[in-house]
Amino acid sequence: MRRTQYLILLAGCALASLSACKSTVRPFNRAQDGHTLVRTSQERVSLKQPCRKYPAYVPDSTVNGQLVPERIIRVNYHILNSSDTSHAFLAEIGTPYVQELTREINKKFAENIPMSLPAAQGTPVLPTRIRLEIAPIRGMFWDDGVYYHFDDELYAYVHKGRNRNNSDMRVIKKYAIQPDSVLNIFILPHHPDSVKSTTYSAGGGGIALGKAIKLSGIITTGLPPSEFAGMTVHEIGHIMGLGHTWRYSDGCDDTPHHPNCFYPGEPPCDSLISNNVMDYNHWQQAWTPCQLGQAHRNLSRRSGTARSLLKRNWCDPLPDYNLTITDTQVWEGEVDLFGDVIIAAGGHLTIRCEVSFPQGSRLLVQPGGQLVIDGGLLTNDCGLPWQGVILGCKGRDCGKVTLTEDADIQYAGSSDRPD
Ligand SMILES: [Zn+2]
Known part of the structure; x- marks a missing residue:
């Protein structure tokens, strides 16, 4: 003045x-x-x-981006087994395993990496501002958010063939806990009859169904949690409304189409390897600004389905x-x-x-x-x-x-x- x-x-x-x-x-x-x-x-x-x-929801340095807070998605885990407990993933192994899986997933969320596809060089690498938290039932001191179910009818996952059941919701409807406010993640073994087949792949696989995810391969392969973090984050991407990118229209201009190679190999997989979270690949760790904008839009908008899974810390x-x-x-x-x-x-x-x-x-x-x-x-x-x-x-x-x-x-x- x-x-x-x-x-x-x-x-x-x-x-x-x-x-x-x-x-x-x-x-x-x-x-x-x-x-x-x-x-x-x-x-x-x-x-x-x-x-x-x-x-308006891209977590960048613009005015609107600065208003996008870190979002915490509440999860719990269900580990399925047959009544004879032959799928050895009981509490002493299963609970530390899914706790470690959660840490590995949060590492991926915390470390967005540059897009590897040549057509996506220079795409900005923004913070995801997303993480998971295991959510036991409030006030239940004994609850750790990890549940074990022994069910001969519903314990197994089959993604191929006559008995395919990966999109079957029955196991979710029967066992989901806090289904309206927590992302329920089900870990199921491949069915032993399917595993015997030479044409059935008993590796990692998953599917997002409403506010739940079914994962397979964890129990059957015995691989560590770090091997399944990308696959789980991919399914969480679907829960947040993201689509596949390799040959589909996902509503983003910064996710180029590509041959969807899992590992480097023969052409075209010698150079056109994607590391994007919404492709099938070994890394599943790169998020584009558009994908983050779409995810945060669905976590921020009052009408977004995934918003109900957030820790309401606001x-x-x-x-x-x-x-x-x-x-x-x-x-x-x-x-x-x-x-x-x-x-x-x-x-x-x-x-x-x-x-x-x-x-x-x-x-x-x-x-x-x-x-x-x-x-x-x-x-x-x-x-x-x-x-x-x-x-x-x-x-x-x-x-x-x-x-x-x-x-x-x-x-x-x-x-x-x-x-
Ligand atoms: Zn997918």
Whole structure:
């Protein structure tokens, strides 16, 4: 502020009385404080499109990318056996095995690698911001999230032939635990009759079915967990809505088609080897920005099936997660926040989609700051109270809020005093 402006402001304060220039805060009142932004129905439809499109969810360094948090997918494991326990994968082996498998999967999530296909050279390597956590039933101290079932009818996995059952849901329906909020992973041995056949491959295989995954080959081959981490991550990719890339349309421009070679070998497998998570290959560890955008869109959007599998850690605030906005920002994805938002003087924030604020938090619009809720919804995704929009004022000069008719604010009105 220039010295002359400062002097004028001081003089104004003195004239009007000291209390007129006092800094205050008060809850935003839509009828009294809200400026209306008029949109045609066509504009409303087109402006909501970003909420559905993946670019707003790519975990990059853009404004929207910075709003994509780490997501924790809750999982449990079911290990199937026949009643004679002949498929030796009992608790003393099975439980440490799946715990190690979870660690290996999280290593893959934590170490996104550059795409190996020549046509994908230079594709940005972004953090996945995804990891798994084994989720026992809350409050059951004996539960470790790993379950053993002895069932002669349903214990086996068959992916080929007359008795093929890999897409059969019965074992899931019978044994799934917390099926609405936890990804249930079933580990099944290949059926001994299938294994005897020379045309049946008893190696690793898997299938994603709704909110569950069936894996085979783990018990039969005896290979370590690191060998099955990629296969499991691939199936989790399907759970998050991703498709195969090698000759299909997966909705991404950065996943080129290729011959789907598992290992390096004879041409074309001497050079056209993919290491992408959604192909069949030994690595299954490279994620493109588009794939991550698609995955996070389905984890962030309230209508996404996979969202229900997340640890809901955005209901309450976390320390050091407040955001201060001093520039112009447009939020075009569905967002879960972990702290307050402060729009400082000169800051201009437009919200177009649903944004969840943690319990007790607030969106403070300081004098000289502007908030536009353009068809968006400000809420707490868990139905808990938050303070809502708070106006900061200097005398009569308050933060400005503009809303479209279809914009809404829910669960605002925490008893916490806005100070
Ligand atoms: Zn697949």
